[in-house]
Amino acid sequence: MTGKKITSIEVKKMNKNRIYRLIYNSREIARQDIAARMSLSLPTVNQNLKELTEEELIEYGGNFKSTGGRKAQAINPVHDARITIGLEIRKNHVSILAIDLYGTVLDYEKYVKTFSEEEEYSRYLGYLVHNIIEHNHFDKDKILGVGIAVPGVFDQEKEYIIKAPSLGINRYPISKLTQAINYPCIVDNDANSGAFTELWNNSKGEDKAYLSVGKGVGGCIIKKDELYKGHHHRAGEFGHMTISPGGRLCNCGQKGCLEAYISTARVSDDLGCQIEDFFSELAAGNEEYLKIWDEYLEYLCIGINNIYMVYDSDVVLGGVLAQYLDPYLEEIKRRLAERNFFEKSGEYFKLTGYQSRATAIGAALQLVNKFIESI
Numbered sequence: 531m532t533g534k535k536i537t538s539i540e541v542k543k544m545n546k547n548r549i550y551r552l553i554y555n556s557r558e559i560a561r562q563d564i565a566a567r568m569s570l571s572l573p574t575v576n577q578n579l580k581e582l583t584e585e586e587l588i589e590y591g592g593n594f595k596s597t598g599g600r601k602a603q604a605i606n607p608v609h610d611a612r613i614t615i616g617l618e619i620r621k622n623h624v625s626i627l628a629i630d631l632y633g634t635v636l637d638y639e640k641y642v643k644t645f646s647e648e649e650e651y652s653r654y655l656g657y658l659v660h661n662i663i664e665h666n667h668f669d670k671d672k673i674l675g676v677g678i679a680v681p682g683v684f685d686q687e688k689e690y691i692i693k694a695p696s697l698g699i700n701r702y703p704i705s706k707l708t709q710a711i712n713y714p715c716i717v718d719n720d721a722n723s724g725a726f727t728e729l730w731n732n733s734k735g736e737d738k739a740y741l742s743v744g745k746g747v748g749g750c751i752i753k754k755d756e757l758y759k760g761h762h763h764r765a766g767e768f769g770h771m772t773i774s775p776g777g778r779l780c781n782c783g784q785k786g787c788l789e790a791y792i793s794t795a796r797v798s799d800d801l802g803c804q805i806e807d808f809f810s811e812l813a814a815g816n817e818e819y820l821k822i823w824d825e826y827l828e829y830l831c832i833g834i835n836n837i838y839m840v841y842d843s844d845v846v847l848g849g850v851l852a853q854y855l856d857p858y859l860e861e862i863k864r865r866l867a868e869r870n871f872f873e874k875s876g877e878y879f880k881l882t883g884y885q886s887r888a889t890a891i892g893a894a895l896q897l898v899n900k901f902i903e904s905i
């Protein structure tokens with residue numbers, strides 16, 4: 531082995547981080563169990579617990595039930611030791627939420643606001659962030675920052691949005707978006723953000739493909755505990771797989787992409803209505819809408835089946851569409867089963883558990899993840 535020597539300071543930091551993670555993952559644990567599970571001495575554990583308590587990251591709860599001998603005291607993480615804000619930017623809406631260290635949503639609002647390149651728009655984002663913090667009386671020192679999800683493709687350094695067709699911008703500097711926000715910001719693609727939420731809750735560490743369907747169609751590949759990004763951070767751009775040669779014009783300029791067939795614009799903008807109105811009319815039996823939906827589902831299932839054939843893993847659907855799909859889930863599974871030679875069940879297809887909020891939560895969780903890594 532050639533590994534460089536680890537200094538005692540590094541060992542101390544690693545131990546503290548491991549102890550915090552164990553408490554975080556257990557949610558409730560006794561110091562004796564920490565010592566036993568990590569093969570550390572009780573004095574070492576106690577010293578770390580003292581530091582974590584001083585930093586207000588953990589607290590002492592009640593006693594565990596005694597199984598004889600002295601009762602052990604429960605140690606719990608402080609869920610709201612830090613607060614993170616998540617923003618989701620869409621062409622005509624902005625969603626904002628605040629989460630604690632477990633991703634629990636403490637407040638959520640969605641506003642009608644059309645994206646613009648004007649400074650007024652970034653001031654508006656700054657105002658929303660300020661507002662959610664003031665309204666909830668969050669301690670400003672506990673704010674980790676703001677995660678922003680944008681339906682676009684970024685450069686590697688995340689200084690520019692190279693292209694965001696649904697927002698109508700090209701090579702747009704991120705700093706323009708964040709200039710009025712007085713907290714550290716990170717930006718990410720909306721599909722990546724949604725997938726990060728999925729990953730965060732992927733307790734079994736399973737491989738998954740995540741298909742995000744909104745005005746834009748994107749996705750991600752979850753490889754056990756991480757997102758597979760590819761050489762150019764474009765892995766999982768499922769929206770631009772060709773599914774119909776010479777077909778409908780896509781936002782990207784090519785013809786026949788999946789996005790051109792299953793963007794939610796197909797059931798909203800193209801019909802001149804809001805997506806929620808489309809689904810309520812559909813449920814009421816509107817025949818024109820039923821026909822459109824039938825065709826829509828056909829293409830959706832082609833896309834899902836193609837993804838499944840490549841990855842041979844669960845395919846999870848998130849994005850704006852997810853919140854409307856529950857009533858159609860069995861129908862989709864049936865069509866998927868019919869379409870596939872190998873797999874006669876559509877059970878591999880799932881809807882994300884977080885539905886409409888997954889994107890903003892995922893943007894914020896990336897900051898939470900960095901924070902936990904830094905403890």
Ligand SMILES: [Zn+2]
Nearest residue numbers: 770780782787
């Ligand atoms: Zn395309």
